[in-house]
Amino acid sequence: MKPLILLKTLFGFAPNCQKVTDFLADYVEGTLPEKTVKQFEEHIGMCKCCGVYFDQYRNTIDLMKEGKDVKIPAELAEHTMSFLRKNANFS
């Protein structure tokens, strides 16, 4: 952590690493107040540990968003409907 952010953190003018890590989900979601976003970004920009951790947290989410790429079995809906026609008493 660079001296300036370390001093600010020590004197309570900026969130420490633990607080910044607690904010990650809300930051990614865009639900942090503007003032906290500024403090968060200032900390991330100056603290190597938090910068690395934030990138990995975001990469993990990005990788999951690619997780929709599932091969859907052929005729999934048709087979499900055949099952329903056999077992459900449709009106």
Next chain:
Amino acid sequence: MVEHERNNHTVEDGQPSLDALLAGDERAFEMLVKQESPRLFRVLIRILNDEEEAKNILQETFLQAFLRRDTFRKESKWTTWLYAIGINLARASLRKSKRLSSLGDQDVDRMQPSFAKGMFVESPASWDPLKLTEHSDKHEILYQAIDKLPEDYREIVVLRDIEEHSSEEVANILGITSGAVRVRLHRARHALRAMLTQHFEYEKHSAG
């Protein structure tokens, strides 16, 4: 028969109408099955990690929705109710097969970042960007990591981060508060990050 005439009471805004679903109308259910099968299948396969069982549970989910349609409460969305049925059936299937997740709550605790006086106890190991972009199995590594999570964490990660349902929707599907969704999601992401680090960190070279 002309399509719009045939489906006059069955369809509302391109969705099967609630009245038709509640009446057990076949065409309304057919439309529901066509619309929701791919998404629900994706959720089930990520929770169960078994294609055949995911197909079986998918069929059973729609059948249960049909049989129990009288118990549907109109204050929630039909699809939320459908997903809740699917998740409950998937849980029962996992219990029956005794295929338990390999990690427990204590393991998830252990994979959370540690701090002393508000600072990281240990610097996080950096990921090799080449591994992250070029690792041909990176998605498989992720799915295996998700599969290791305890079920209640896995469900939230799949619904929220993969399928991108809102926190409120996930809370309604799982019958828990939005706050609980947010806390569990955050903890699950920390745990996944820790598991992925084992694959994506720079190679460690021994000194000797």
